[in-house]
Amino acid sequence: MRLFALALKLDEHYFDNTIDKNISMMRVLQYPKQTTAPLPGQLRAGAHSDYGSMTILRKELSDNNSLQVRNKAGEWVSVPVIEGSFIVNIGDLMQQWTNDTWTSTVHRVVNPTLDSEANKDRMSIVFFHQPNYDAVVDCLSSCKTPDNTAKYESITSGDHLRSKFVKQTTFGKGV
Numbered sequence: 001m002r003l004f005a006l007a008l009k010l011d012e013h014y015f016d017n018t019i020d021k022n023i024s025m026m027r028v029l030q031y032p033k034q035t036t037a038p039l040p041g042q043l044r045a046g047a048h049s050d051y052g053s054m055t056i057l058r059k060e061l062s063d064n065n066s067l068q069v070r071n072k073a074g075e076w077v078s079v080p081v082i083e084g085s086f087i088v089n090i091g092d093l094m095q096q097w098t099n100d101t102w103t104s105t106v107h108r109v110v111n112p113t114l115d116s117e118a119n120k121d122r123m124s125i126v127f128f129h130q131p132n133y134d135a136v137v138d139c140l141s142s143c144k145t146p147d148n149t150a151k152y153e154s155i156t157s158g159d160h161l162r163s164k165f166v167k168q169t170t171f172g173k174g175v
Contacts, residue, residue: 001053001129008098009142018135023158024052029124038111045109051164052130052157053097055089055105059124066118070106079107093131093160096152099143133158 001015008014031044047070059067059081067087068076079087089105112118131137135157139150155163 004054004094008101008140010140015131018131018157019129021132023130023133023161025128025130027126027128029126031122031124033121034111034114034119037114042111043108044111047106047108049104049106050089050091050128051093051161052091052128053094054091054129056127056129057087057089057124058085059087060122066109066112068108068110076108091129092164093137093157096155096160097137097140097143099139099148099151101143130161131157 001019002012005012005014044066059079065078067079069079069089071077089107090102092104094102095104133156136154137152137157137160138154139152144150
């Protein structure tokens with residue numbers, strides 16, 4: 001978050017008091033080796049963006065084509081795997097904090113082909129960074145101008161996260 005602050009032309013420690021009691025989580029996802037071909041168009045994880053400020057993950061070199069992001073042209077492109085590196089996705093909360101200066105990364109996970117090296121049992125460990133529950137997310141001063149005013153209402157990190165969970169659990173129930 002200190003690197004984010006510097007990139008956003010803020011004091012390096014700008015976010016410090018918003019992440020000292022963070023409500024981040026780590027999730028372990030198991031992808032079993034596939035023994036039958038997936039249905040046409042079937043995905044391992046459908047298109048989505050993550051809720052918090054950022055998501056950090058590390059991938060194996062043999063898994064070079066499963067994670068895809070949608071670029072600004074609306075095309076799906078595979079995320080290259082660089083040995084020893086991490087992938088960082090911007091989340092919905094950071095998009096709101098930056099007044100859409102940075103946009104949340106829409107991504108999906110596609111199935112490997114049955115005969116590929118990537119078709120094996122594997123675990124994916126993903127870190128979802130979420131600021132303190134009571135951290136107030138307001139449009140950052142460096143992300144607004146008289147011609148580009150705040151696009152979002154102030155919200156706390158916890159209320160933002162809760163609203164995503166409520167929206168997700170009520171989706172499809174006519175609510």
